[in-house]
Amino acid sequence: MKILNVDQIRALDEATIRHEPIAPINLMERAALAFVDWFVDRFPDTTSTKIFCGLGNNGGDGMAIARLLLERNYPIEVNVVRYAPRESDDCMHNHRRLKLVTENIRYIEFSRDIPAIRHNEVIIDAILGTGLSRPTEGIVKEVIGAINRAPATVVAVDIASGLYTDQANAPTDVIIEPDYTVTFQLPKLAFVLPKNGRYVGEWHTVDIRLYKRYIDLAPTPYYYTQPQEARLLLRKRERYSNKGTFGHALLLVGSHGKMGAAVLSARACLRSGVGLLTVQVPRCGYGIIQTSVPEAMCLPDGHQNVLTGSSEIEGPPPSEYSSIGIGPGIGKAPETLAMLKTLLPTLKKPIVVDADALNLLSENRELLSKLPKNSILTPHPKEFERLTKKWDDDYQKLELLREFVKTYNVVVVLKGAYSAIATPEGDIHFNSTGNPGLSTGGTGDVLTGILTALLAQGYDPVEAAVLGVFAHGLAGDRVAEERGPIGMIASDVIDALRWT
Numbered sequence: 027m028k029i030l031n032v033d034q035i036r037a038l039d040e041a042t043i044r045h046e047p048i049a050p051i052n053l054m055e056r057a058a059l060a061f062v063d064w065f066v067d068r069f070p071d072t073t074s075t076k077i078f079c080g081l082g083n084n085g086g087d088g089m090a091i092a093r094l095l096l097e098r099n100y101p102i103e104v105n106v107v108r109y110a111p112r113e114s115d116d117c118m119h120n121h122r123r124l125k126l127v128t129e130n131i132r133y134i135e136f137s138r139d140i141p142a143i144r145h146n147e148v149i150i151d152a153i154l155g156t157g158l159s160r161p162t163e164g165i166v167k168e169v170i171g172a173i174n175r176a177p178a179t180v181v182a183v184d185i186a187s188g189l190y191t192d193q194a195n196a197p198t199d200v201i202i203e204p205d206y207t208v209t210f211q212l213p214k215l216a217f218v219l220p221k222n223g224r225y226v227g228e229w230h231t232v233d234i235r236l237y238k239r240y241i242d243l244a245p246t247p248y249y250y251t252q253p254q255e256a257r258l259l260l261r262k263r264e265r266y267s268n269k270g271t272f273g274h275a276l277l278l279v280g281s282h283g284k285m286g287a288a289v290l291s292a293r294a295c296l297r298s299g300v301g302l303l304t305v306q307v308p309r310c311g312y313g314i315i316q317t318s319v320p321e322a323m324c325l326p327d328g329h330q331n332v333l334t335g336s337s338e339i340e341g342p343p344p345s346e347y348s349s350i351g352i353g354p355g356i357g358k359a360p361e362t363l364a365m366l367k368t369l370l371p372t373l374k375k376p377i378v379v380d381a382d383a384l385n386l387l388s389e390n391r392e393l394l395s396k397l398p399k400n401s402i403l404t405p406h407p408k409e410f411e412r413l414t415k416k417w418d419d420d421y422q423k424l425e426l427l428r429e430f431v432k433t434y435n436v437v438v439v440l441k442g443a444y445s446a447i448a449t450p451e452g453d454i455h456f457n458s459t460g461n462p463g464l465s466t467g468g469t470g471d472v473l474t475g476i477l478t479a480l481l482a483q484g485y486d487p488v489e490a491a492v493l494g495v496f497a498h499g500l501a502g503d504r505v506a507e508e509r510g511p512i513g514m515i516a517s518d519v520i521d522a523l524r525w526t
C-alpha cells in the first residue's frame with residue numbers, strides 16, 4: 027500500500043472528483059459516512075459525545091459527521107471553533123445542512139466559550155486536517171490544550187489537528203493527542219514515525235473509494251506492507267524438493283557469555299525453511315549448539331571465546347554457502363574484526379549483518395564498501411546512528427536512511443515499531459506487524475536467523491526483508507494475543523512463526 031504526500035493526497039482528491047465524476051460535497055459525504063460507520067461500530071452506546079469542527083474541509087467532514095450522527099439519534103454536542111472569518115466552500119455547505127437538523131451549535135471564539143469536557147465523554151477532533159500549514163495558535167491552540175487535558179477518549183478525523191502529514195512538527199507545537207485516528211483511504215507518513223506516537227494513537231484507514239488509477243501511478247518512495255502483499259511474496263514448496271533445494275546457510279554468531287544469541291538465531295533460521303544450517307561459534311559454544319539446536323551442524327572456531335574465522339573442523343569456505351548471517355552475540359574483539367576484514371572481500375552473495383557486526387562496521391567504515399551488493403543490514407536506531415549520525419527528527423532520519431542504502435548498495439532494516447525497510451533504490455517499506463512485546467532481548471537475533479534462511483532459499487534481498495520482518499512481527503502479534511505482550515520472550519517468537 028502506498029503512502030502519498032500532502033500534494034498527492036490533494037491531487038488524488040481532485041482526480042477522484044474529475045474521473046468518477048463526483049461532486050466535492052458528495053465525496054465529503056462519503057468520507058463522513060465512512061467515518062461514522064467506523065465510529066458507531068467502535069462506540070455503539072456512548073452516552074455523551076462532543077465534536078469540534080474547524081473551518082476547512084476537515085471541519086466540513088466534522089459537520090457532515092455531526093449531522094449523520096444526529097440523524098441516527100446519537101447523543102452529540104456540536105462545537106465549531108471560529109478561528110477565522112471564512113469557511114471553505116464545502117464546509118459552509120455542510121454547515122448549512124447541519125443547521126437544518128440542529129439549532130444547538132456552540133461557536134468557540136474565546137476561551138470562555140470552550141465547554142467543560144466530562145469524564146467518559148468521547149471527543150471527535152475535526153478541527154484541522156491535512157491542510158495544516160502553520161503551527162496552531164490562538165483559540166485553536168487553546169481548544170486543543172483543553173481537549174488534551176480532559177479525561178476523555180479522543181478520535182481524530184483523518185489526522186490529529188496540529189500534526190503535519192509529512193513534515194516535522196516543532197517540539198513546541200500544540201497537537202491533539204488522540205486515542206484513535208481514523209484516516210481516509212491511505213495511511214499518512216506521520217503515522218509510522220516514532221516521535222509522533224502520542225499524536226496518532228491507534229490508527230485505522232477507511233475506504234472512501236478514491237481514484238485507484240491515480241494511486242497506482244503516483245510515484246512515492248514510501249509503502250506500508252499489507253498482509254496480502256507480504257503473503258504474495260511467500261513461495262510454495264515443490265513436491266519433489268529436497269533439502270538441497272532450500273540452501274545451506276552459515277551463521278557466524280555467539281561469544282563467551284552471549285551464546286543465547288547464537289541459539290536463537292539458529293533456531294529461527296531452521297524454523298524459517300532453510301535446507302541446511304551450519305553454525306560457527308567460539309569453541310566454548312560447541313556443546314551448547316550441539317545440544318540445544320541438534321538440527322544444525324556446528325563448526326567450533328579455533329578460539330575459545332570469540333569468533334576468529336578459523337576452525338578445528340574442515341568445512342567449505344564461507345563463500346560457498348547459500349547465505350551468511352553474522353553478528354548476533356559476536357562482540358567486538360580485535361580477532362573478530364580481523365575475521366570480518368578477511369571475510370567480506372571473499373563474498374559475492376548478499377549476507378545479513380546485525381548487532382556487533384554492525385558496530386564493527388561503524389568503527390571501521392572502510393568495510394562498508396566491502397559488503398556484498400544487496401546485503402541486508404538490520405540496525406536498531408542506536409546502531410543506525412553509529413553507522414550514520416544523530417538526526418534532528420524522524421524525517422531527517424528517513425533521508426539519512428535513503429542516502430545510506432544508495433551509497434552502499436544495501437538493504438537496511440531499521441528496526442522498531444513499523445520497522446523501515448530501505449531498498450538500494452531508496453524506497454522505504456514500513457512494516458505493519460509487531461507490538462511492544464517484541465522490545466525484549468533476543469528478538470533481533472531471531473530476525474537475523476529468519477532473514478538468513480530466506481536468503482538461503484533464494485529470495486531476493488528486498489523480498490526477504492519485507493517478508494521476514496512481516497512474519498517476525500506477526501509471530502510477535504500471535505504471542506501477544508495468547509499471553510499478552512509483557513511476558514513475551516524471543517523463544518516464543520520463534521515458536522509462533524508460521525509460513526502459510
Ligand SMILES: NC(=O)C1=CN([C@@H]2O[C@H](COP(=O)(O)OP(=O)(O)OC[C@H]3O[C@@H](n4cnc5c(N)ncnc54)[C@H](O)[C@@H]3O)[C@@H](O)[C@H]2O)[C@@H](O)CC1
Pocket residue numbers: 035036038039053054057080081082083084085087109114153154155156157158159160161162163166183184185210236
Ligand atoms: N484528500 C482527500 O482525499 C479528502 C479529504 N477530505 C478532508 O479534507 C481535509 C483537508 O482539507 P483542507 O485542505 O481544507 O485542510 P484543513 O481542514 O486542514 O484546513 C485547512 C485550512 O486551515 C488553514 N490552516 C492551516 N493551518 C492552520 C492553523 N494552524 N491554524 C488555523 N488555520 C490553519 C489553512 O490556511 C486552510 O484554510 C482532510 O484532512 C480531510 O479531512 C475529505 O473531505 C474528503 C477526501
Ligand SMILES: Nc1ncnc2c1ncn2[C@@H]1O[C@H](COP(=O)(O)OP(=O)(O)O)[C@@H](O)[C@H]1O
Pocket residue numbers: 381406441442443444445459460461462463464465466467468469470471472473498
Ligand atoms: N514497540 C515495538 N513494536 C514493534 N516491534 C518492536 C518494538 N520494539 C522492538 N520491536 C522489534 O523487536 C526487534 C528488536 O531487535 P533488537 O533491538 O536488535 O533486539 P536484540 O538485539 O535484543 O535482539 C526488532 O525486530 C524490532 O523491530
Ligand SMILES: [K+]
Pocket residue numbers: 084151152153154155182183184185186187
Ligand atoms: K482532525
